[in-house]
Amino acid sequence: METTVLVQTITALLAPALPYLLKAGESAAEKIGEDAWEKAKTLWGKLSAKIKAKPSALEAIEDIAQAPADEDAQAALRLQLKKLLAEDTGLAKELEQLISAWQKRGNMAMAAGERSVAVGGDVKGSTIITGDQNVVLSRPKK
DSSP: OOOHHHHHHHHHHHHTTTTHTTSSSSOOOHHHHHHHHHHHHHHHHHHHHHTSHHHHHHHHHHHHHHTEEEEHHHHHHHHHHHHHHOOHHHHHHHHHHHHHHHTTTTTOOOOOOOTTOOOSSOOOTTTOOOOSSSOOOOOOOO
C-alpha cells in the first residue's frame, strides 16, 4: 500500500474518533459505529505514543479533535503521519498489514470528502449516483 493511501486511510479512520480518543473514558461507538470505534482505538493505541512525542504531530491531532471534518486539519495530520511513518518503517508496515487485513475481511469501506460514497458489501445490480442536481429517469420496462 502506498504511503499516501495509508495515511489517508488512517486519517479517515481517526478523525471522527479523535475528540473521544483524547478524552479518557468517553466512547464514540454510538456516534461513529462500533466497528469504526474499535478500529480507531486500535490505530490510536499503535500511534499515540509516537504522536505525543512529536509536538507538531500532537498539534495536528489536537486540531483534528477540535474540527474533525476540517480538510486543512486533516491535511496537516496526513503530513505528520507521513513523516512519522517514514521515520518508523516497521510501524508503517504493521499498520499497512492491519488495514489490509481489515479490507480483506470485507468489513471496511472508506469514503473521505464531500459527497463521497463507500460500500461495504456487494452492490451487484445497484445504481450509485453522486454529484449535485442529478436527475435519474427510469425507462419503462418492455
